[in-house]
Amino acid sequence: MTAAARVLCVSHRLLVQFLADHPEAREAWQRGKGLGRVSLRRLLWKQAQADPAQARFLAKHWLGMNGGQSQQNENDKAVVLTGGERIKLILELQAKVRGSPPDRATEPDGTD
Numbered sequence: 001m002t003a004a005a006r007v008l009c010v011s012h013r014l015l016v017q018f019l020a021d022h023p024e025a026r027e028a029w030q031r032g033k034g035l036g037r038v039s040l041r042r043l044l045w046k047q048a049q050a051d052p053a054q055a056r057f058l059a060k061h062w063l064g065m066n067g068g069q070s071q072q073n074e075n076d077k078a079v080v081l082t083g084g085e086r087i088k089l090i091l092e093l094q095a096k097v098r099g100s101p102p103d104r105a106t107e108p109d110g111t112d
Contacts, residue, residue: 048094055094056087 005015019026048055081089 049097052091052094055090059086059090 001015002012005012008015010018019029044054044058048058
């Protein structure tokens with residue numbers, strides 16, 4: 001919000017107070033933030049379809065797939081995947097989306 005205050009040439013405190021005093025402005029602010037997040041997610045998703053590194057970033061940050069992530073198998077028993085196994089699965093899924101074989105040059109070496 002500080003950056004927005006700078007763009008509007010007002011203090012951070014004034015912008016916060018204005019939004020607190022004007023519910024319609026606060027709602028518009030929240031809608032705008034939501035639209036910005038949607039735009040960013042769409043952009044990241046587009047990049048992830050072409051870039052394995054971006055797909056891994058999204059898996060880690062959006063799906064929380066970092067450090068011993070569990071996944072349910074068909075028998076509903078938790079399966080713990082290593083970082084390398086998760087990345088390999090992401091690459092395989094990405095290849096299926098693209099309709100091409102996984103990029104072997106970027107496959108993990110089993111380390112996080």
